[in-house]
Amino acid sequence: MTFLPLVFHPNYSIPFSEKHRFPMAKFAQLEEELVRSKILTSNNVFSPSPLSLSTLMQAHEADYVQRFIRGQLTQAEINTIGLPWSDWLVERTLRAVSGTLLTAELALQHGVACHLAGGTHHAHRGYGSGFCIFNDLAVTAIELVESGKAKHVLILDCDVHQGDGTAEMCAAYENITTVSWHCDENYPELKQSAGINIALAKGLGDSGYLQQIKQDIPALLDRLQPDVVLYDAGVDVHKDDRLGYLQLTDMGIWQRDQFVVAECLKRRIPTACVIGGGYDRDIKKLAIRHSILHKAIYYLLQSNGMLCMPSNEELDFLRLSSL
Numbered sequence: 495m496t497f498l499p500l501v502f503h504p505n506y507s508i509p510f511s512e513k514h515r516f517p518m519a520k521f522a523q524l525e526e527e528l529v530r531s532k533i534l535t536s537n538n539v540f541s542p543s544p545l546s547l548s549t550l551m552q553a554h555e556a557d558y559v560q561r562f563i564r565g566q567l568t569q570a571e572i573n574t575i576g577l578p579w580s581d582w583l584v585e586r587t588l589r590a591v592s593g594t595l596l597t598a599e600l601a602l603q604h605g606v607a608c609h610l611a612g613g614t615h616h617a618h619r620g621y622g623s624g625f626c627i628f629n630d631l632a633v634t635a636i637e638l639v640e641s642g643k644a645k646h647v648l649i650l651d652c653d654v655h656q657g658d659g660t661a662e663m664c665a666a667y668e669n670i671t672t673v674s675w676h677c678d679e680n681y682p683e684l685k686q687s688a689g690i691n692i693a694l695a696k697g698l699g700d701s702g703y704l705q706q707i708k709q710d711i712p713a714l715l716d717r718l719q720p721d722v723v724l725y726d727a728g729v730d731v732h733k734d735d736r737l738g739y740l741q742l743t744d745m746g747i748w749q750r751d752q753f754v755v756a757e758c759l760k761r762r763i764p765t766a767c768v769i770g771g772g773y774d775r776d777i778k779k780l781a782i783r784h785s786i787l788h789k790a791i792y793y794l795l796q797s798n799g800m801l802c803m804p805s806n807e808e809l810d811f812l813r814l815s816s817l
């Protein structure tokens with residue numbers, strides 16, 4: 495039987511202005527879509543508990559953590575983050591980091607697990623930026639190695655933007671490797687040199703993109719032999735995304751997500767997946783785009799780790815379009 499642990503909390507989508515550039519409602523919509531498509535049921539959904547602040551402060555500067563929680567960031571710091579501060583924002587931010595930690599725990603137990611949030615990779619040790627306050631990927635990787643649950647964590651970041659915060663925060667850890675595939679001509683303007691960075695050309699499209707990751711990922715896994723992978727499956731690589739320029743289709747993302755996870759599972763490396771970035775004015779469309787990750791991995795598990803594409807009927811049911 496296929497068992498794919500999914501991590502969600504209703505507070506991921508908080509009361510928020512619909513006019514804001516950040517699509518806050520997408521998390522609740524994603525959950526609805528996964529319930530509708532029968533990928534998420536009461537049997538495979540897990541809810542994160544409140545985050546331990548000591549775990550958070552192991553990765554982030556204590557002063558920054560405390561000032562964010564107390565609502566004491568400067569206006570300039572809030573502007574760099576790009577999200578208006580509120581008690582609700584504190585709750586959802588801490589809860590989502592806890593969710594990625596839980597996703598990693600579940601991956602260690604079950605082989606693979608997917609979050610319905612996460613991938614706040616622009617958050618740095620002492621400041622937030624680009625809609626990211628705390629860096630769930632770095633917090634989780636650091637907790638895994640510090641607690642001895644993992645000897646070597648590999649972060650595979652396929653969001654269209656460089657995982658600059660993750661690279662900075664993990665640079666001091668020999669046993670954490672960060673890899674970012676991102677569109678070169680995109681935010682952040684100032685790229686981090688730490689970690690492994692693969693800059694991709696604007697307009698690359700499905701075939702060029704898939705060729706690149708098929709060349710890179712098996713080699714990285716064989717060379718580094720990580721015992722946990724954190725995978726950021728950002729959908730801002732999609733052709734209809736407002737902030738990405740890589741021109742992938744639904745099935746391009748489906749093939750990417752299945753390939754990454756299949757290569758990890760083949761090598762028995764527990765893999766925790768987070769949704770990463772995705773920007774579209776149409777929240778429903780965006781939520782469906784994010785659900786490609788969970789659907790693709792569910793189908794991968796159903797086919798015992800063999801890459802597979804949905805039939806035309808299944809595509810309709812999954813609300814996705816073919817190549």
Ligand SMILES: [Zn+2]
Pocket residue numbers: 653654655728730770771772
């Ligand atoms: Zn992004």
